[in-house]
Amino acid sequence: MDFDFPEDIVNARKKAQEFARKEINSEMAKKYDRLEKFPEELRKKAFEYGIIDYQNPWSMLVTIEELCRADAGLGISATVSLFGAEVIMLFGSDEQKQKYLSMVQNGDKIMGLAVTEPGGGSDVAGITTRAVEKDGKYIVNGAKMFITNGTIADFFVMLIRTEEVEGKRHHGLSAFIVDSDLPGFTKNKLSGKLGVRATNTAELILDNVPVPKENLIGEPGKGFYYIMTFFNISRAYVAAQAIGIAQGALDRILEHLNRLTKEGKTALAEEVQFLASDIATRIEASRLLAYKAASYLFQFRPNPTLTSMAKAYASETATFAAEKALEITGYSGITGDLERFFRDSKIMEIWEGTSEIEKLIIARNLLKEYAEVNQ
Ligand SMILES: Cc1cc2nc3c(=O)[nH]c(=O)nc-3n(C[C@H](O)[C@H](O)[C@H](O)COP(=O)(O)OP(=O)(O)OC[C@H]3O[C@@H](n4cnc5c(N)ncnc54)[C@H](O)[C@@H]3O)c2cc1C
Numbered sequence: 001m002d003f004d005f006p007e008d009i010v011n012a013r014k015k016a017q018e019f020a021r022k023e024i025n026s027e028m029a030k031k032y033d034r035l036e037k038f039p040e041e042l043r044k045k046a047f048e049y050g051i052i053d054y055q056n057p058w059s060m061l062v063t064i065e066e067l068c069r070a071d072a073g074l075g076i077s078a079t080v081s082l083f084g085a086e087v088i089m090l091f092g093s094d095e096q097k098q099k100y101l102s103m104v105q106n107g108d109k110i111m112g113l114a115v116t117e118p119g120g121g122s123d124v125a126g127i128t129t130r131a132v133e134k135d136g137k138y139i140v141n142g143a144k145m146f147i148t149n150g151t152i153a154d155f156f157v158m159l160i161r162t163e164e165v166e167g168k169r170h171h172g173l174s175a176f177i178v179d180s181d182l183p184g185f186t187k188n189k190l191s192g193k194l195g196v197r198a199t200n201t202a203e204l205i206l207d208n209v210p211v212p213k214e215n216l217i218g219e220p221g222k223g224f225y226y227i228m229t230f231f232n233i234s235r236a237y238v239a240a241q242a243i244g245i246a247q248g249a250l251d252r253i254l255e256h257l258n259r260l261t262k263e264g265k266t267a268l269a270e271e272v273q274f275l276a277s278d279i280a281t282r283i284e285a286s287r288l289l290a291y292k293a294a295s296y297l298f299q300f301r302p303n304p305t306l307t308s309m310a311k312a313y314a315s316e317t318a319t320f321a322a323e324k325a326l327e328i329t330g331y332s333g334i335t336g337d338l339e340r341f342f343r344d345s346k347i348m349e350i351w352e353g354t355s356e357i358e359k360l361i362i363a364r365n366l367l368k369e370y371a372e373v374n375q
Pocket residue numbers: 112113114115116119120121122123145146147148149193196201347350351352353354355356357360
């Protein structure tokens with residue numbers, strides 16, 4: 001057992017740190033958060049700098065962590081333009097990979113993944129957006145909600161109902177690639193969200209959108225399974241986002257502690273030391289979980305229990321760290337970076353499966369294992 005990363009991943013982390021130091025600062029983060037503006041230039045620079053390479057998932061994991069450590073809104077915007085690509089990588093045809101993946105891998109185009117609907121996100125099997133076959137196309141009607149990259153993506157991987165299967169709600173769902181410039185496709189930007197405000201979020205309306213038949217991904221009716229496989233991957237990346245936020249909060253606590261010590265405020269410094277130790281321990285535990293889950297995943301042996309544990313625990317560590325950091329730093333925290341870290345951290349507990357959903361998955365898998373052993 002070796003807990004050290006190989007040299008290329010250590011270097012990927014250093015390069016991401018270098019990029020964050022050069023290109024992300026508090027003023028910029030504050031500005032993009034306030035204006036709720038997507039940082040397109042930063043996204044492009046991240047590609048030019050050579051830190052975005054989804055063919056190398058370990059390097060992406062540490063890059064996401066380091067950019068979110070600087071700022072989650074900017075860090076996620078810079079790394080999320082291939083959101084959903086794994087569905088095409090794993091289940092798409094050679095033609096789909098050639099046409100669509102090549103556009104996003106070099107940063108030229110942006111994609112998104114549209115699953116959640118206005119009726120709810122946790123109950124994926126409850127999707128009501130429908131596709132009906134007509135004249136060699138699928139005609140799509142419905143709506144998607146809270147979609148990242150919603151108004152800027154060139155295409156989406158979208159989960160759509162193609163059939164009603166009585167008693168089996170998760171059957172009859174299919175995954176499609178839907179180009180965002182098709183007739184009948186409307187995007188409405190959502191403003192005023194709690195956190196990660198530099199990321200672009202939108203509602204998508206589909207009114208008789210004609211999707212070419214060749215844009216069906218894999219087999220019809222298998223979409224639910226493809227998306228669950230994807231969530232297993234993306235939840236490891238969300239764990240990395242959350243670890244980045246927690247580490248960013250800890251960095252600011254240590255800065256504060258250093259100041260208190262220099263000023264001779266011993267009693268207060270002691271309290272901050274306990275807090276820093278507690279948060280550092282939780283971050284280390286989150287990393288171990290996330291890296292173990294990722295290790296299984298990247299060897300094509302996904303372990304959904306571990307992935308859900310990593311996502312839920314790292315997200316809760318981020319909210320704990322950001323909240324405590326905000327409290328302990330007082331006025332400077334409330335008016336500085338930490339108020340943003342606090343808002344951003346909460347999003348980690350919501351997207352890609354809320355903490356409740358992760359815990360349901362963990363408990364269900366534990367019970368399954370228990371039943372297998374005790375039959
Ligand atoms: C900033 C942002 C970006 C997003 N980007 C995307 C995106 O790109 N693509 C996409 O498809 N979605 C996206 N989402 C949607 C996100 O995945 C959903 O918000 C999330 O899955 C929860 O769905 P919901 O908000 O509809 O809440 P609901 O599913 O309505 O849940 C509400 C509450 O009920 C709880 N709950 C629900 N079901 C159960 C249950 N069975 N047992 C116990 N508790 C339960 C939940 O934990 C939650 O606390 C994004 C969300 C946000 C906030």
